[in-house]
Amino acid sequence: MLKEIKEGIELASFERTVNQDQIYLFAELSGGDDPLHVDPEFAAKSPFGATLVFGLMPVGYFHTQMYEAFGDAWLKKGKMDIKFTAPILVQQHMVVTAVISAVEPVEGGKQVTVKHTCMVGDKVVTVADSTIVV
Amino acid sequence: MSRQVVLYDELSVGQTFPEFEFAITEDVIEKYCQTIGETNEKFLKAASGEKRVAPPTIVSLFTFAVYKNFIDSPSGTLHAKQSYLFNAPLYAGDVLKVSARITEKYVNAKGRKFVIFESDAKRGDEVVSTSIMTLCWAK
Numbered sequence: 001m002l003k004e005i006k007e008g009i010e011l012a013s014f015e016r017t018v019n020q021d022q023i024y025l026f027a028e029l030s031g032g033d034d035p036l037h038v039d040p041e042f043a044a045k046s047p048f049g050a051t052l053v054f055g056l057m058p059v060g061y062f063h064t065q066m067y068e069a070f071g072d073a074w075l076k077k078g079k080m081d082i083k084f085t086a087p088i089l090v091q092q093h094m095v096v097t098a099v100i101s102a103v104e105p106v107e108g109g110k111q112v113t114v115k116h117t118c119m120v121g122d123k124v125v126t127v128a129d130s131t132i133v134v
Numbered sequence: 135m136s137r138q139v140v141l142y143d144e145l146s147v148g149q150t151f152p153e154f155e156f157a158i159t160e161d162v163i164e165k166y167c168q169t170i171g172e173t174n175e176k177f178l179k180a181a182s183g184e185k186r187v188a189p190p191t192i193v194s195l196f197t198f199a200v201y202k203n204f205i206d207s208p209s210g211t212l213h214a215k216q217s218y219l220f221n222a223p224l225y226a227g228d229v230l231k232v233s234a235r236i237t238e239k240y241v242n243a244k245g246r247k248f249v250i251f252e253s254d255a256k257r258g259d260e261v262v263s264t265s266i267m268t269l270c271w272a273k
Contacts (some may be wrong), residue, residue: 002209013172016171022168022169025165025168026169026195028164028165029162029165029169029197030194030195030196030197030198030199031199031202031203032198047155055213055216056191056194056197056213056216057170059191059194059216059218060166060169060170060171060172060189060194061170061171062191063170063189063190063191064172064173064174064189067174067176067177067189068174070136072223074190074220075187075190075220075222075223075224076220076221076222077220078218078219078220079192079217079218079220080191080217080218081215081216081217081220082215082216082217083214083215084212084213084214084215084216094156112255126188130136131225
């Protein structure tokens with residue numbers, strides 16, 4: 001849990017690499033059947049050259065950051081707005097960061113906005129804004 | 135199952151899709167945690183005498199099913215934006231009823247076609263999460 005909530009405070013950052021087995025598992029759970037995700041031979045011949053990570057997988061990383069920072073409040077009243085800016089390939093190394101971008105007084109407490117960024121190298125691949133009232 | 139590919143002009147604002155169920159089981163939570171590399175104990179096992187809690191983003195597992203269970207999108211359709219509202223913790227044993235509708239369609243200045251699907255997941259009468267998905271429809 002965060003000890004201090006103010007603009008500019010950084011949340012936990014971490015690194016992730018998605019392997020093909022995790023993509024298969026997400027496909028099994030979600031019913032995703034696009035060959036760009038689940039057929040390595042097909043994807044190898046595509047313009048991407050390898051299978052793609054499901055865009056919704058990094059969304060789970062952002063959740064992890066919010067839960068570690070705000071605890072159960074995140075589960076009871078959270079909001080997340082995500083934008084997918086570039087594809088992520090299997091086995092690409094991602095760096096996931098988050099920072100409090102706004103704290104505003106609202107009825108019942110403070111509304112906190114967190115800006116999440118998922119990067120591969122110097123390219124931003126997914127961004128999100130999460131909000132929560134604490 | 136073969137689904138019919140539907141073009142942008144064939145979709146309409148207000149169009150609804152049939153309700154379906156999504157069961158959150160221990161197994162689904164365990165596997166979802168593996169896909170995202172979840173590390174928090176809260177989600178990795180149930181507390182003594184309590185049900186296992188699911189990461190709220192587990193709803194991403196049925197985000198696309200709201201339309202893909204019924205129709206298909208043209209090849210090249212892209213997921214542009216996604217919003218979620220989480221209103222309540224989710225637990226192993228929950229069976230969510232999910233229903234969706236098209237709330238908006240538009241063509242941007244570059245001529246790209248966008249379709250917005252909004253869906254609610256209910257546990258009984260309680261809306262536990264809402265999804266707003268913006269797709270760039272290919273044709």
